[in-house]
Amino acid sequence: MPNRRKITFGFMFSSIIFVGLFIGFYNFALHANMDYWVKNHLVITRINTKDKVAALTFDDGPDAKSTSAVLDSLARHNVRATFFVVGCKMETQTDLLKKMALAGHEVANHSYSHKDFNRMSGDEIRNEIRNTNKLIHKITGQKPVLFRPPGGYLSNELIRITREEHVKVAYWSWETDSKDWKNGRSATAIADYICNHIAPGQIIILHDGCTNSMTTAAAIDLMLPELINQGYRFVTMTELINMENKV
Numbered sequence: 001m002p003n004r005r006k007i008t009f010g011f012m013f014s015s016i017i018f019v020g021l022f023i024g025f026y027n028f029a030l031h032a033n034m035d036y037w038v039k040n041h042l043v044i045t046r047i048n049t050k051d052k053v054a055a056l057t058f059d060d061g062p063d064a065k066s067t068s069a070v071l072d073s074l075a076r077h078n079v080r081a082t083f084f085v086v087g088c089k090m091e092t093q094t095d096l097l098k099k100m101a102l103a104g105h106e107v108a109n110h111s112y113s114h115k116d117f118n119r120m121s122g123d124e125i126r127n128e129i130r131n132t133n134k135l136i137h138k139i140t141g142q143k144p145v146l147f148r149p150p151g152g153y154l155s156n157e158l159i160r161i162t163r164e165e166h167v168k169v170a171y172w173s174w175e176t177d178s179k180d181w182k183n184g185r186s187a188t189a190i191a192d193y194i195c196n197h198i199a200p201g202q203i204i205i206l207h208d209g210c211t212n213s214m215t216t217a218a219a220i221d222l223m224l225p226e227l228i229n230q231g232y233r234f235v236t237m238t239e240l241i242n243m244e245n246k247v
Helices: 004-030 034-039 066-076 094-102 122-140 156-164 187-197 213-229 237-245
Strands: 053-061 082-085 106-109 168-170 203-207 233-235
Touching: 053 066, 053 213, 053 237, 066 094, 066 213, 094 106, 094 122, 106 122, 106 237, 122 156, 156 168, 187 213, 203 213, 213 233, 233 237
Parallel strands: 053 082, 053 203, 053 233, 082 106
Antiparallel strands: none
16 A cells, blocks of 8 residues: 555645646736736735735626626725726716716726727737726716726736726736636635735726626625634735825
8 A cells, every 4th residue: 555644745745846837827817918917017916914805896897787786785884995897888977987986996997999909900909008098087077097908808908008098907816816707606605715815915806797797796795704703804905005105
């Protein structure tokens, strides 16, 4: 019979190697320049802090039903968040956007059409950013400083364009990506995943404009009491970034 201690050690060693390779592959898969962009604050994935503070962010809205439910959930816990909105959806949900801004939430840019940027020219990408920023300012009075590319698209050209347009590429912390957008992902699973993986300074990605977003709204009511009880507080993404800048 094989030595159990050797098997256990071998399994643990293999697991460590796998996790290391996974993290390395994840970073490389995003883009070869990801580390450089993060170190130079061209792409924001988290901030360095020991304080129990994090940012909740929501993608792909606004949606009349699910975004309203998310706003109600946040209001119950007196938490403000950052909403990365899609320009073409905003045009039919202006009252909802005004409500979002009046509640103290940050409204940020998630492109106008949410189409595949791999198939767009630089000029088209620039127009996606500009047109959505203009709409956000017109409807809410806010001047967006954050842009989250659809599907997490990154390229050297995108970084150049965002710098010229004076917006930061607002990514997220992969550790707390609960994949809440997946149909069938339960509220308990979403909440437990985030509660078990949260750390100070993280940017938590969620979705208010997908088919599973009513479940996300329910997950907020499950996780926020637990995280607030742990001592966490939640701010907008721009507020989180500014905290690091003051250190």
